Amino acid sequence: MDKSRRKALQFSGIVAATAATSVYGSTSNKESTKSKDTYKAPIAETKKPRVVVVGGGWSGLSIAKYTKIFAPNSDVILVEQRHEFISCPMSNLWLVDKVKLEYLTHDYLQAARENNYTYFHATAIGLDRKKRILETSNGDIKFDYLVFAPGIDYDYSRWTKDIAFETRLRQEYPAGFIPGSEHISLKNKIQNFKGGNFILTVPSGNYRCLPAPYERACIIADYFKQKKLKAKVILLDENNTITIKKKGFQSAFDKLYSDYIEYLPNTKINNIDLDNKIVETDFDEISFEDAAFYPHVRGAKILERAGVAKDAKNMLEGDINPLTYEVNGEKNIFVTGDSRPMGFSKSGNTSNSEGHFVAKLIAQKINKTEKVKWQSPTTTCFSVVSIAPERAIYIYSQYAYNKADASFSFDSTSDSENWVKDGATNSDSVYRWASALYTDMFTNK
Ligand SMILES: Cc1cc2nc3c(=O)[nH]c(=O)nc-3n(C[C@H](O)[C@H](O)[C@H](O)COP(=O)(O)OP(=O)(O)OC[C@H]3O[C@@H](n4cnc5c(N)ncnc54)[C@H](O)[C@@H]3O)c2cc1C
The missing domain is CATH 3.50.50.60 (FAD/NAD(P)-binding domain)
Known part of the structure; x- marks a missing residue:
């Protein structure tokens, strides 16, 4: 480490230490005496719990x-x-x-x-x-x-330990699983796509919203299809099969999007060459025009x-x-x-x-x-498989606690994955579900 950097770090260390003690500590310098109140949140005192x-x-x-x-x-x-x-x-x-x-x-x-x-x-x-x-x-x-x-936060460490590379992945190819700018970037990518391969990934483990990457693949493919783009969604799945609502998604991939979705299960990414836009897996080198790389998640x-x-x-x-x-x-x-x-x-x-x-x-x-x-939480989850006409599939599940090994398993599960027969009814329910949940969270009803 060069001298100036070491000095800078020593300096920032001192600042951090001073700040830390000034919050609760008993240092006697002038700075710290005013900080006790400065660091109190502007919230009224209460006697209530x-x-x-x-x-x-x-x-x-x-x-x-x-x-x-x-x-x-x-x-x-x-x-x-x-x-x-x-x-x-x-x-x-x-x-x-x-x-x-x-x-x-x-x-x-x-x-x-x-x-x-x-x-x-x-x-x-x-x-x-x-x-x-x-x-x-x-x-x-x-x-x-x-x-x-x-x-959640993302965990890119299984793809790379190189922070500069991780930063490029986060910035150039955001996953779109934490809302805000990531979603806006993704929307612009999709709507400005001119053709070629659009890569999406599915991580292994208990990632956020199991069906969402498959739903996203269907919706983007539907969009490309309607625009008659020469384009493909390539879905690289680290899991050996579709992780949820398999019947519904697989039949949508096969029947609606056979020319627009290429689903590759059991696919581990070994390297992403961002400059040449190539993903290297155990079996293939796949070139891409654009992508959203969804890494593993963590708390x-x-x-x-x-x-x-x-x-x-x-x-x-x-x-x-x-x-x-x-x-x-x-x-x-x-x-x-x-x-x-x-x-x-x-x-x-x-x-x-x-x-x-x-x-x-x-x-x-x-x-x-x-x-x-x-009490068991309830998982009710709708996924849209096509936009025009709009059709959806859904799953409902609760969980059982198994005392013997202190684990949980699925209990009282039901689903509706036949989008040809029930897709339109399920699609109405998507909006009813969202409206009920937004009402629950944001109003007193
Ligand atoms: C594309 C997509 C589609 C989905 N579709 C569905 C669906 O159809 N149905 C469904 O049920 N679920 C769906 N989900 C999953 C659902 O969004 C998440 O499971 C849900 O948001 C989890 O709720 P949470 O409260 O644990 O976390 P979040 O909703 O992420 O909330 C966490 C909050 O904590 C805040 N926060 C974090 N750290 C701090 C900090 N240090 N200080 C202050 N605030 C902090 C964050 O800003 C955030 O607002 C979907 C997710 C995605 C990404």
Whole structure:
């Protein structure tokens, strides 16, 4: 390391150390005396039990609303880093202009107003467990109960350890599985595509929204087909088969898109040559004109930073009791939603229904009432397989807990994958489902 860089690092180390001690420490220099108040979040004091929820997604919104309903005497703060909510579910339809951005976008202020909690715009950056303080970019918040519902982050490390290369992948070929700019980039790529190969990937493991990459392949293929483009969606799947709704997706690939989708299961990517636009797999070298590379997922980074993640299978999800959602060794900190370690489907419906249950658990502690029995979350998931005419397939499932080996399995599953027969009816239900869930999260109904 050269001298100037070492100096710069030493300097930033000193700054970091000073900042850290000035928050809670007892250093006597002048800077630190004013910092105690400076770092307090601008939130009114309360005598009520305070529940702080990190993450205003499908899980956090549900927990904030229902905790307030089940424990009206609580003070609930929703800490969210985004200014507005943009829905991942239904976003594949927006990519091809089937719904508008307004349809996906929702108002945190409305959700908080109608459900009597506080929306606090900030990023959670740390946790002082002993003092029960959540540290955020906009100050510290004291809590009695804390829920982490921060969703996922991407894990590119299985493709590359080279950060510069990872940055190029994130920027030039975003996955489009965390909403915002990634989705906008993807939409522009699809709508400006002139022809050739458009690569999509499916990671292995319990990735976010099992059916979404297959649904996305169908919707993009439908778009290319309608535009009569000489184009192909190449779907590189690390899994040895379609991971969910296999009958429905496979028949859509075969019957509707045989000229537009090339599905390659069991395909591990060994290298991506970004300059020459070639993906190297065990069997092939595939050239591409454009792509969205979906890497493996892991629990959102704040879990690791707050010391509540466990490193099982590199997923870095919450280190929790799977029946009570409590962080191991803590009775008042919880991890929920897509950052839970249980193998439930990482879906919005799962997170929302689970949120209702976790709110009951927290309310039970606040109200000091009888223990609440474990309830299964519900996975209800619709996938659109064609746009014109619009047809969809769907799956419903709950989960059973197997005491003997402390695991979960699918229970009471049903599906409707015959899109020729039921596709139009399922397609109406897609909008009814979304409307019901948005109403649940953003209004008091
Ligand atoms: C393309 C696509 C299609 C999908 N389709 C469906 C579908 O049809 N049906 C379905 O049920 N599910 C679907 N899903 C899955 C669904 O979107 C996720 O499972 C769901 O969003 C998970 O909810 P969550 O609350 O755990 O995480 P999120 O919804 O991601 O919410 C996490 C929130 O935490 C915030 N956050 C993170 N870190 C911090 C921090 N440090 N401080 C403050 N805030 C923080 C984030 O900004 C985010 O708002 C789809 C997903 C995608 C990508």
